[in-house]
Amino acid sequence: MKHLDRLRSQSPEDFFLRRQFLGQLAATGAIAGAWPALAQTTEGWDDGDPLCRVPYTELSAPDGYELDAAFLKSFIGLSQALTGVKPLDQNLAGELMDRYARHKQLSPTLKKLIDKYRSIAPGDTQPSDDVLKQNFFPDTPANDDAKNLAEGAKQLVYLWYVSAFYLVIPDSNPPTKAWVYGTREQYRRALLWSVIDAHAPMTPGGRPGHWAFAPKT
Amino acid sequence: MRPFVSEPEFDVVIIGSGIAGALAAYRLAMAKKKVLILEAGGVAPESLGRWAMVQNFIASSSKAPDSPFCGEDVLPVDSKVDTTKRPPLYRFVQPNAVNGDNYYFYPDPPNPTNPNRFKSYYERLVGGSTWHWQAIYVRMLPNDFRMLDHYGTGFNWPISYRDIEPWYVDAEYEMGVAGSDEENDHYYERLFRAYRSKRYPMPALTPSYLDRQVAAAIDETALSEFPKQRLKVNTVPHAINSREYRDRPACDGHTSCVPLCPTKARYEAIIHIEKALKEGAILRSQCVVTKLELDDKKKNVQRVIYRRWDGDEDWVSGRIVVLAANGIENPRILLFSGAANSSDAVGRYLMDHPIKQSYALAPKPLFPFRGPQTTSDIAAFRDGSFRRDFAGFKTSIKNDGWSSVSANITAPRGASIPAPHPDTPNANGTILDFVENQKLFGAGLKKTVQDHATCQITLNSACEQLPLPDNRVSLATNNLDAFGIPRPQIKYSLYDGQNYVSKSFETILKVHKLVFDKLGIPEKNQFLQKDPGIYGGSGHIMGTTIMGNDPKKSVVDRHCRAHDHPNLFILGSSVFPTSSTANPTSTVAALSLRAAERIKLELGG
Numbered sequence: 056m057k058h059l060d061r062l063r064s065q066s067p068e069d070f071f072l073r074r075q076f077l078g079q080l081a082a083t084g085a086i087a088g089a090w091p092a093l094a095q096t097t098e099g100w101d102d103g104d105p106l107c108r109v110p111y112t113e114l115s116a117p118d119g120y121e122l123d124a125a126f127l128k129s130f131i132g133l134s135q136a137l138t139g140v141k142p143l144d145q146n147l148a149g150e151l152m153d154r155y156a157r158h159k160q161l162s163p164t165l166k167k168l169i170d171k172y173r174s175i176a177p178g179d180t181q182p183s184d185d186v187l188k189q190n191f192f193p194d195t196p197a198n199d200d201a202k203n204l205a206e207g208a209k210q211l212v213y214l215w216y217v218s219a220f221y222l223v224i225p226d227s228n229p230p231t232k233a234w235v236y237g238t239r240e241q242y243r244r245a246l247l248w249s250v251i252d253a254h255a256p257m258t259p260g261g262r263p264g265h266w267a268f269a270p271k272t
Numbered sequence: 273m274r275p276f277v278s279e280p281e282f283d284v285v286i287i288g289s290g291i292a293g294a295l296a297a298y299r300l301a302m303a304k305k306k307v308l309i310l311e312a313g314g315v316a317p318e319s320l321g322r323w324a325m326v327q328n329f330i331a332s333s334s335k336a337p338d339s340p341f342c343g344e345d346v347l348p349v350d351s352k353v354d355t356t357k358r359p360p361l362y363r364f365v366q367p368n369a370v371n372g373d374n375y376y377f378y379p380d381p382p383n384p385t386n387p388n389r390f391k392s393y394y395e396r397l398v399g400g401s402t403w404h405w406q407a408i409y410v411r412m413l414p415n416d417f418r419m420l421d422h423y424g425t426g427f428n429w430p431i432s433y434r435d436i437e438p439w440y441v442d443a444e445y446e447m448g449v450a451g452s453d454e455e456n457d458h459y460y461e462r463l464f465r466a467y468r469s470k471r472y473p474m475p476a477l478t479p480s481y482l483d484r485q486v487a488a489a490i491d492e493t494a495l496s497e498f499p500k501q502r503l504k505v506n507t508v509p510h511a512i513n514s515r516e517y518r519d520r521p522a523c524d525g526h527t528s529c530v531p532l533c534p535t536k537a538r539y540e541a542i543i544h545i546e547k548a549l550k551e552g553a554i555l556r557s558q559c560v561v562t563k564l565e566l567d568d569k570k571k572n573v574q575r576v577i578y579r580r581w582d583g584d585e586d587w588v589s590g591r592i593v594v595l596a597a598n599g600i601e602n603p604r605i606l607l608f609s610g611a612a613n614s615s616d617a618v619g620r621y622l623m624d625h626p627i628k629q630s631y632a633l634a635p636k637p638l639f640p641f642r643g644p645q646t647t648s649d650i651a652a653f654r655d656g657s658f659r660r661d662f663a664g665f666k667t668s669i670k671n672d673g674w675s676s677v678s679a680n681i682t683a684p685r686g687a688s689i690p691a692p693h694p695d696t697p698n699a700n701g702t703i704l705d706f707v708e709n710q711k712l713f714g715a716g717l718k719k720t721v722q723d724h725a726t727c728q729i730t731l732n733s734a735c736e737q738l739p740l741p742d743n744r745v746s747l748a749t750n751n752l753d754a755f756g757i758p759r760p761q762i763k764y765s766l767y768d769g770q771n772y773v774s775k776s777f778e779t780i781l782k783v784h785k786l787v788f789d790k791l792g793i794p795e796k797n798q799f800l801q802k803d804p805g806i807y808g809g810s811g812h813i814m815g816t817t818i819m820g821n822d823p824k825k826s827v828v829d830r831h832c833r834a835h836d837h838p839n840l841f842i843l844g845s846s847v848f849p850t851s852s853t854a855n856p857t858s859t860v861a862a863l864s865l866r867a868a869e870r871i872k873l874e875l876g877g
Contacts, residue, residue: 139718184714192711209707212717216703217685232688247684247703250718251725253641256672257528263514264478266525266643266671 118162126169127152132179133172136187137208138215140246147244151214154237161220164207171204218245273585276575282308282554283875285576285590287561287605291857292843292864293596294544295446299868301551305875308588309545309553310578312560312597404531406645407511407538408668408855409449411440413464413655416852423659425772426739427849430821430830433466439862441470447539447861448517450474451509459506464655474514476507477523480671482638482729483507483648489790494652495782501652503783505669508649511539511857525643527672559586560755564593564609564840572839573611579755592839592871596864599813599846603745604760606817606827612834612842617827619746621739621815623851626766627808628777629732630784631674633698633797637726640673641684646732647671650787653779654853662775664853665735667783673728674701678808684725698797701728731787733780734810736851738772740765745816766807774804812856817846832867841867 120126127145130152135141155165171190175182182190191208193201213221218241219234236242243258252270254260283305286293293309301307353363362368366375414433419426444451451472460466479487487505494502512529515522523537533540549555558581565575565587573593579585595602603619606612650667658664670676674683679700681687686702692709693699701724706712712720743765747758767774781800788798801807820826823835828847834840843864845856852859 137713139713139715184716187714188711192713194711208713212707212713213703216721221704234685234687247721247725248641250722251641251684252637252639253725254527256641256675257526257532257534260525260527260642263522263524266480266647267478267484269481269637269639270642 112159114157114159114162117156117166118159120156120166122152122156128179129169129173130165132176132181133168134211134215136172136176136181137191137212138246140215140250143215144244147241150237150241154241155211155214158220160222161207161210164203164210167200167204168207168211216245216247216250218242273587276587277589280589280591282306282588282590284308284592284594284871285310285588286594286596287576288596288598288601288844289541289545289555290596290598290844291541291544292860293594294541294548295443295861295864296594296596296843296868296871297548297553298544298551299865300871301548301553303872304552305872307548307553308590309548309555310559310561310576310588311555311557312601314558314581404529404533405538405540405857406529407857408646409444409447409451409509409511409858410666410854411466411509411858412436412852412854413460413466415464415655415659416850416854419659419850423657425659425770425850427818427820429849430819430826435830436859436862436866437467437469439866440858441468442865443858443861445470445473446544446865447511448473448513448520449509449511449539450477450514452476452507455506459504459651472509474517477510477512477514477644477647479505479507479647480640480643480669482640482671483669485634485638486669486729486787486791487648489792490650490787491790493786493790495779495786498653498656498658498779501656501658503650503652503787505648505650508646508668510644512644513537523644527641527643527645529645556588560757561597561605562608562755562757564595564605564611566609566611566837571837573837579757583755590839592841592874594841594843594867594871595817596843598844599816600745600760600762602842602844602846603816604747604757607745607747608757612817612827612836612840614836615824615826617741617818617825619816620741620744621818621849622743622745622762622764623737623739623812623814623848625734625810625812625851625853625855626737626773626777627732627734627810628780628784628801628806629677629730629808630781630788630798630800631677631680631728631730632788632791632793632799633701633724634727634729635792635794638729639726640671640728641675641725643671645670645672645676650783651853653783658779661772662779663735663737663772665733665776665780666853667731667733667780667787670730670732672730673725674730676732677730683728684721696796696799698724699799701725729788729791731784732808733783734812734853735773735776735780736853737766738768738770739815739818739850740768743815767804777804777807810855812845812851814845814848814851814856817842818849819847820849831870832863833870841871843867 127149131143131145131148134143134148156162175186175190191205193205196202196205210220213219217234219236221232222235223230224233243255245255248255260266284300284307286297286307286309289309289311297307297309350363350365353361355363362374368374415422417429417432420428449472452475453471456468483505490503490505492502492504512523513520520536524535526534528534529538545555559578561576561578563577564573565577566572567574575587575589576593577585577587595605597605599622606618612618646668648669653665655664674680677683679690680702683702686704689704689708690700690702703721706717706720742763744763746761748761749758751759753759781802784800785798817827819828819830819832821830826835828834828842832841832843832847834842845860847863848856
């Protein structure tokens with residue numbers, strides 16, 4: 056198992072993102088048991104700070120399918136339908152699709168999500184909310200496949216809105232869910248912040264004093 | 273351990289590198305005193321300028337040109353290189369410093385008679401990080417120093433506002449504080465006699481749009497039972513730059529003072545550690561002080577005993593010892609040493625600023641999640657005759673929505689899936705709630721996120737607390753930490769026999785409700801945390817080595833010198849006899865600079 060390569064810092068902000076994750080773990084109490092172990096090691100920066108990263112396996116390629124232009128088009132269509140934001144940036148979509156498709160645990164689910172979307176959105180016509188709910192957000196999933204599809208749909212919403220998956224930390228006991236972030240650019244461009252006319256914490260919001268006025272929407 | 277040498281190694285040994293220790297270290301090093309700073313923790317990666325890189329270089333056996341940049345996060349790493357090989361293989365994706373042959377491709381074999389290995393190389397690295405505090409920089413009020421005289425509670429300080437005022441100024445200019453002179457003149461001086469002898473170094477941080485909506489809505493209204501306490505919104509002084517100051521930039525609002533200011537617009541103690549080191553001070557990190565060893569007559573501190581993270585024990589000596597390790601570690605070290613405690617006051621009178629937060633959903637957007645996390649507050653209840661009956665408090669208006677509310681922590685993302693609230697569906701306010709509990713997606717999700725997060729407001733009120741002898745830090749003699757030192761044993765009661773805090777909480781909730789009412793927020797969208805079990809801590813650890821004139825009742829004198837040991841000074845908020853409503857750092861800084869001056873005199877010059 057290796058750490059997500061993209062979380063290896065190429066900039067100060069990536070370091071900050073890991074700190075933020077650490078803060079979230081602290082907030083949930085998940086860190087309490089692990090912290091003393093860290094304190095017994097040498098300087099945290101020497102070997103990186105394992106608590107700042109959620110380790111997971113990233114595949115070299117999607118699990119049994121190709122990421123071509125048609126797949127991206129469907130990914131964008133499904134993403135627009137589930138996030139309510141349109142149009143979505145195609146380049147960011149490509150990055151997020153790649154992250155989702157190469158996540159070992161999630162990779163097969165993305166293929167199923169896209170297949171289902173294509174079946175209910177022939178010619179990329181956006182399905183109605185009722186149809187989307189029935190297929191991706193049912194009140195009570197009918198079986199394991201439906202449950203898996205619903206979980207996958209949530210992860211897609213989180214990926215766009217937060218730039219993170221919300222997953223169980225591997226080997227955590229008791230199983231503990233945490234946000235698993237990507238790159239700093241993805242963090243900064245997460246939809247949540249533009250939707251509320253703000254900026255992701257620890258990223259620039261504008262010129263000094265911009266907070267004195269209502270944002271120009 | 274090395275044998276004892278009677279000649280002190282340093283003029284001053286400072287235990288702790290927070291703001292108290294940092295400022296004292298800087299001033300004493302500037303005065304050409306030989307200063308050692310001992311710190312239990314390590315060095316944050318990007319905090320100390322090039323400290324980490326120098327450490328890497330010093331630790332490396334090769335002393336290669338790239339040895340300052342070791343670690344996972346600096347140079348590009350070839351993950352295929354087996355790191356278990358010993359000696360280690362070169363693992364960075366760049367030319368090594370020997371001949372670059374890990375990176376450059378040479379089609380021809382080495383030619384010993386006409387050398388053909390190109391030997392120039394380069395490094396690829398990133399920088400920068402530091403610590404967290406909100407940098408709210410509020411002075412104590414004149415009456416705060418005379419609580420016993422004025423209100424019959426707590427203690428009087430052995431110093432007055434007049435004594436400390438020049439040191440407040442000194443610290444404000446040293447650290448860089450932004451505040452409003454006009455508001456001070458018209459509010460704090462007029463109402464509380466909190467005069468200033470010098471203007472703020474910088475104008476106040478710009479109040480937020482949210483602040484201005486609150487100010488307009490409450491319009492200096494008052495609770496009916498407290499007509500004199502008119503609720504006025506003022507800017508809060510901060511140790512955050514509102515313009516460029518001493519080579520640090522103006523704050524441009526990353527809204528992340530806690531956990532980290534990425535621009536260094538906010539003052540951090542590391543700034544004065546760096547300055548102290550430039551002036552010649554020495555820093556030993558990862559050195560956990562275990563004990564102050566006294567001389568045979570129990571008069572002076574003879575040695576400071578510490579343990580390194582690797583378990584080795586060592587010691588150091590100084591003509592003066594400064595204990596600046598915070599309100600838990602200061603008494604812990606003293607108690608473990610059997611020092612400075614003839615009064616039996618060490619560890620007692622532990623105080624915090626207990627917090628009551630309330631949050632609400634405004635009927636129209638306030639646009640939080642922008643700007644510094646707090647830019648304004650309501651200070652009406654910081655002082656008044658009511659303090660005979662209940663604790664004074666001040667109310668911060670938060671600019672970061674509900675993200676500091678424990679039930680909604682890191683809103684609008686959230687950290688865990690909250691329990692659904694069928695009766696109050698607006699109470700959670702995180703995307704985890706909207707998606708997992710409310711099954712929202714698509715346009716409905718977008719609208720809900722938008723409508724909710726832009727209207728979030730949190731009021732955070734922190735109150736003072738009585739100094740009670742039974743609220744105390746002692747030693748858990750049967751529970752040792754990893755270094756073999758008894759862990760701090762805490763006895764603490766939030767509520768006291770006089771209901772000083774609980775009555776304050778009741779008033780706080782009334783103020784919160786009044787503000788929310790004035791903003792036109794319906795009750796169903798007001799979340800007042802009435803449960804007495806819900807409160808927060810401010811991280812303001814006060815008391816435990818209190819200051820006083822009477823050696824039988826206090827630990828240090830008016831100069832922060834231990835009554836029992838002439839060469840021991842204690843700095844930090846542990847010396848506070850009462851807590852006041854002010855965030856303690858301003859007073860910690862002022863007392864540190866004042867004590868440093870006294871230490872300089874002691875040392876001669």
